[in-house]
Amino acid sequence: MDQPKPENLILMTREPNGIAYVTINRPRSLNSLTKSMMTDMARAFKSLDRDESVRVVILSGSGRAFCSGIDLTTAEDVFKGDVKDIESDPVVQMELCRKPIIGAISGFAVTAGFEIALACDVLIAAKGAKFIDTHARFGIFPSWGLSQKLARIIGPNRAREASLTATPVTAEQGERWGLVNHVVEEGELMKKAQEVALAMIKNNQDLVLRYKSVINDGLKLDLGNALALEKERGHEYYKGMSKEQFKKMQEFIAGRGSKKPSSKL
Template sequence: MNNSPETLILIKIEEDGIAYITINRPKSLNSLTRPMMVDLAKAFKSLSDNELVKVIILSGSGRAFCSGVDLTSAEEVFKGDVKDVETDTVAQMEVCRKPIIGAVSGFAITAGFEIALACDVLVASKEAKFIDTHARFGIFPSWGLSQKLSRIIGPNRAREVSLAATPITAEQAERWGLVNHVVEKSDLLNKARNVAEAIIKNNQDLVMRYKAVINDGFKHDLANALVLEKKRAHEYYDGMSKDQFKKMQDFIAGRSSKKPASKL
């Protein structure tokens, strides 16, 4: 599915099951209007429900990933129907069943930073910068930045980043565990695709369940997260048929027979 060039949210689905969402407003550094946020939310919901889609790669066109909310339409964004989960971009990313790989090139600022944090895996180009300007412009965070960032990079670093609006470079982001990979800009989508292809090789039902248990467990303390994992594991195995167990055993046996004999 290809959208027309003037569309601000582009969607493309390839035959291998990789879907691409591109924020396509490069002249405004991919800043978001309310309609764009709604379209992004609908895109994630649609791809989550599409059984042909296995992995989603999110990127921005031009010099930025996303420079945040278009402040010329700030009142419409912040005082509009923002409690509607169906049209909330980050809410839809968080319930999306498919893994989301963020390919960040250039600026990921404030709301753009929050969208990056809602991805499951982040790949960044060397010139990428993550910036939180909520405090600079008097905007209260509502897409998770105040809570997620401190859990990833630590509260002291997060306080400096947010209270002083200090940019995080790609190199720092990788060192602090915020991004998975840093590559040349020309290699960004290829690297994201490589990660997507590795995910596609696995059991897709388990991939979706695994994403959900990691993300849902992250919202709890360790003790309750372990209870959640155990509960879902029992539900999963209770639902498996004898034929499914046999297929699992056959698969493992087939993999074992292909391994070269170990040398002592």
């Protein structure tokens, strides 16, 4: 007698247009994460990073939530496991992923789910979405960056209030504070995420990857060192270009100058 196949809790698909999709697919548990789901998610992002046909990744959750955090019935297995194993750490693999990651957030992004959202490069949120940090409420210590990243994005005072009170940050508040790029109707969420993804795909892919890298790496430094990093990578980039590449760049820019500007997002 055949055994039933285990449910695929992390879905990964690739489209011919260069967009890949990663979906947290445990809707009956509000997409709470088990250890095996975390490992599968980490492997998915590592695989997409290596796939040269993939230009942008859209991350979402199925059902009523983006991700409600760690499944607390498996908490000890998660928190006392090999926390230094980057191969099974989805946030580390998202941060190592060279491709831009767009988070499509509907419902709740709670605690670990909030941290996964913060590992995205751009956030699109549906109206009614909420970001909630419950670390302080449940006695869980943050380890995927929430205590550091949120303050850098929305400011330390707002971050302290959100984290120390466990008060939800709505999609609309998040947009005002610079956490969320766009707030849209629920039915328009994936359409907007795809629109932003396609706008990225239209650009020079090598430069998109380099630009994401220099922004994200620079955010880890003080301004002086970040500016030096930009200059260093800029010189490295131009030094590696041939005369033919410079000529093509000039021809491309000249050709673009004769066209009408494209519409904004």
